[in-house]
Amino acid sequence: MGDLLDLVFQAHGGMDRWRQATTIHAKAVVGGVALPSRQQGDVFANTDLTLDVQRQRGVFANFTNRGRRGIYTPGRVAIEERDGTVLHERHDPRDAFGGLGPTSAWDQLHALYFGGYALWNYLTAPYLLTFPGVQTEEVEPWREAGEQWRRLRATFPPDIATHSTEQTFYYDDSGLLRRHDYRVEIQGKAPALAAHYTDAHRTVSGLVFPTHRYVVPVADDNTPLAGPIIISIDLAEINIE
Structure with a gap:
């Protein structure tokens, strides 16, 4: 790993601890x-x-109805009853966004795919940056909020479901994630750049997570706009196994 990624892992619990983790359970308000x-x-x-740490998989309890669950993997999403009866499923779910525009309505399986990969990416960072095929490089720093943040550019392989092939992560002097830039490619042609801010970091079982997140649009000069708030995520509870 490079010097910046070494610092980032020290700030977020260490590589050994991430390798030991199997699941992340969280309750979130979105x-x-x-x-x-x-x-x-x-x-x-x-x-x-509940998210698997070592592979892309997530289970959402009471998804769309009490007792049902949403199952996410990059290649399949499904809504099931408690006993495992499949109510709805979709294979190759990313393909289902083809032809949809930036204002098109989604169905529940579209939402499950989007929320599944997004939350998995957010909660497994920075560990996902070490997955096979992910390339990282430090780029020029960025000054914001009276601080200078170091930046890591990541390029993701096709087998990792994520927002966009190229993304940029911003870290403060201690190595904590403060901002994360990407384009949501499933939204359609020429998606706009978004800035995802993180704060209220909390240590849980040796790993460090931001517990408050919000996403806003970005101006042409890379500065954030005041709104609208595209997504907000507050983690009310986190447990690690």
Whole structure:
């Protein structure tokens, strides 16, 4: 790993601890305009999720109805009853966004894929930056909020479901994540750049997580706009196994 990534792992619990972790369980409150604009406003409003750390998989309890669950993997999403009966499923779910525009309505499986990969990416960072095929390089620093943040540019391989192939992570002097830039490619042609801010970091079982997140649009000069809040995420509870 490079010097910056070494610092980042020291700040977020260390590589050894991440390798030992198997699951992240969290309760989250999700807001913002993104999902309501797709007619899926309540699907993740209060979500109870369990994410595998070592592979892309997530389970969302009480998804769309009490007793049901949403199952996310990059190649399949499904809504099941408690006994495992499959109510709805979709294979190759990313392909289902083809032809949809920036204002098109989503169904529940669209939302499950989006929320599944997004939350998995957010909660497994920075560990996902060490997955096979991910390339990282430190780029020029960025000054914001009276601080200078070091920046890491990451390029993701096609087998990792994520927002965009190229993303930029911003870290403060201690190595904590403060901002994360990406384009949500499933939104359609020429998606706008978004800035995802993180704070209220908390240590849980030796790993460090931001517990408050919000996403805003970015101006042409790379400065954040005041709004609208595209997505907000507040973690009310986190447990690690």
